[in-house]
Amino acid sequence: MKTSTSPLSIALVAAQFALIAVLISPARTLLPTELSDTPATLLLLASVVLAVWALISMRAGTFTVVPEPRSTAQLVTRGPYARVRHPMYTAVLLGALGAALMRNSAIDWIACVLLVVVLLLKINREEQLLMTRYPEYVDYRSRTAALVPGCY
Secondary structure (H helix, E strand, C coil): CCCCCCHHHHHHHHHHHHHHHHHHCCHHHHCCCCHHHHHHHHHHHHHHHHHHHHHHHCCCCCCCCCCCCCCCCCCCCCHHHHCECCHHHHHHHHHHHHHHHHHCCHHHHHHHHHHHHHHHHHHHHHHHHHHHHCCCHHHHHHHCECCCCCCC
8 A cells, every 4th residue: 555645744744854953953052061951951862762762663664754654564552652652753842842941042942832733733644544544543542642641
C-alpha cells in the first residue's frame, strides 16, 4: 500500500522544522552556563534520550517525518510506544521546552507554542491515517496516551 504525501503534510513538516531551527539556533546558546540552567539542560537531555529510545524501538522501514506511514511500516507498540503513541513528538516538545527555558526569550516561547500547535495538527492527520491503515490502532489509541503518559 503506497501512500502519497499530501501538500498539507509537507507544510506541517516544513513548519515543524522551521520552528525547531528557530529553537536550536544558535546552538551554542543551549549550553548550560549556570546552575539555574539545570532544568532546561535536563529537558534537553531527556529529549535526546527519548528520541534515541523511540528510534531504537522502531522496526526498520517505519520511521518517516511525514504523517503518512511508509509502505514498509509496521505498527510499533513497544518501548516508549507502550506509554505514548508519539514519543518522537514528545521528545521534540521536551527539547523545545528546554530551549525556551534555557534562553527565556519571547521568540523562543512563541516558537515553542507554535510548535505545539503544528505537532497537534500533525498528530491529528497521522492518527487518521494510522486508524485507516492499522485496524488495531483504534484499540492502541484508546489505551495509550498521545504525548504524556497518564495525561494526554
